[in-house]
Amino acid sequence: MTQLVTQAEFARMTGYAKSYITKLKQAGRLVIIDDKVDVAASQARIAATDGAARPDVSDRHAQHREGIETEGMPDDIPSDIPSKAASEAKTAHFKAMQSEADYRLRIGELVEASEVSHAVADISISFRQALENLPARIASELVGKDLDSIRATLKTEIHAALSEMERNFDKKLKEMSDD
Structure with a gap:
């Protein structure tokens, strides 16, 4: 039946x-x-x-x-078959990657993106302010000078602003690596 x-x-x-x-x-x-x-x-x-x-x-x-691409995943984890074993393998893989990232952060090979972003913003602001204040600072020195003297003065001031920006970068990099 x-x-x-x-x-x-x-x-x-x-x-x-x-x-x-x-x-x-x-x-x-x-x-x-x-x-x-x-x-x-x-x-x-x-x-x-x-x-x-x-x-x-x-x-x-x-x-x-x-035939399935598994970018960044070990070859022995089939990505098309949802299973507990595959899930556990993925979890272990990404935990290992996180541990490696933590280690590289501790030894100074990696820096938090937010720290870099803040450092670049600080240095950019300082550099911009230096350039914006340049005319007010040197205008009186340029009065009555010939064209070559004006160019030389501007070149010196711009070089000084760029050197200051470079020093600030070095200082920020050292601070981030010390942290």
Whole structure:
């Protein structure tokens, strides 16, 4: 006698998730009669189409996995198969990456992006202010001078502003590496 059950009952009987039963149905791996699952026939079809029982199916899935790019992930973690093992492997991988980043931060090879951003902003503001104050500071020195003297004075002042910016950069880099 054929035992017919709903998809939810079949899921409970087999221990599969309801979503997996839906995927089996969509893949044609369930025998459906009048919107009910034929238990024995479906179990036989699932077993017959299982990758472990059919080398051609497992080979096809392996080829599919090989073609998937997994940027930044170890090769032994299949990205297309959501599983607890794959999830744990990803977690371990990223924990290792975080540990490496923490180590590089401690030994001074890495700097927090926010620290760099603040340092660049501080130095940029100082440099901008130096350039904006330049006319007010040297205007009186330029009055009555010939063109070559004006150029020489401007060159000296700009060189001084750039040198100050370089010193500020060096100072900020030293402060960040000391932290």
